[in-house]
Amino acid sequence: MAVRVAVVGAGPAGLCAARHTQAAGMSCTVFELSDDVGGTWQYTDCVGTDAYGIPIHTSMYRDLRTNVPKDVVMFPGIPHKNTEDSYLSSEEILEYLSNYADMFDLRPLCKFNHYVKRISRKDGEWFVTAIDLPNNQERTFKFDALFICNGLNNKPITAYIKGAENFAGSSMHSHDYRKPEPFAGQQVLIVGGGASALDLTNHISKFAAKVSAKLKDSYTYITGHYIRSFSLPIIRQNDSILSTIVSYNY
Structure with missing residues (x-):
């Protein structure tokens, strides 16, 4: 058999x-x-x-x-x-x-x-x-x-952010992102410096009024579609995200 x-x-x-x-x-x-x-x-x-x-x-x-x-x-x-x-x-x-x-x-x-x-x-x-x-x-x-063979990254992991419960706006994990148009005219904070975070920054910046990026280290991300350089101060582990946002307009 x-x-x-x-x-x-x-x-x-x-x-x-x-x-x-x-x-x-x-x-x-x-x-x-x-x-x-x-x-x-x-x-x-x-x-x-x-x-x-x-x-x-x-x-x-x-x-x-x-x-x-x-x-x-x-x-x-x-x-x-x-x-x-x-x-x-x-x-x-x-x-x-x-x-x-x-x-x-x-x-x-x-x-x-x-x-x-x-x-x-x-x-x-x-x-x-x-x-x-x-x-x-x-x-x-x-x-x-x-x-x-069902993959490794299908379950979103959301980091704990002190004070996030006081945020009056909407928040989402990149797992639930689909397209940039809903962010037209908004001020958007993207937390993270991986491939998806920086790709979403590129897409959303074409519609949002302002995009802010929160990263730990200086970062240069290169693909065949665009090149963007982020020069940010290193964020200490115990820093509050609400006090260390570095804003960039795109």
Whole structure:
């Protein structure tokens, strides 16, 4: 009997696992929370929870482009259609993954709209309990091997900020950001100096009245789309964020 393999997630890692296990003659089943392949590269306007009450997995925002060259976001021997640009849009990455799934006939392996509720192991077998969300049916499947491919960064972590409870405006984690237009005419503070923080600064600054950046260190962020330099004083760990904001107008 063929080795039974479970793959959780139909993003890049899950699709790759499905392709190669199937090619090796194994019986592969992919559990995917959404209704198609692509994983975190799928865009949705929805934030919070979906129609089934499940937390939205993707952090994808509308205007995202990769911050690394396309050569490092591709499978070996399968180039991107876009040969001109080094940094691709999220739509192009999603199309690439969709074409990859079609190329190796991976969609028939996928159980879409399935929420993996529990995974356990007993007597050398894996037991995957999943809910078929549209039909609200729960079922447990048995496998010989398991790939967990649902990503690392789908749960937002919000830092504690002393005095934040006194802030009268709205606040959000970048996981829930989708597009810059809602910030038109507003004064916006972006906390953090990672790729998403600085990318959002670039997008929102085109609409907001003023954007303030809160970073710990001097930072230069470079991509193929824009170059912005931030020269900020180092923020001590015990400093209050409300007293150490450094403002830059863009």
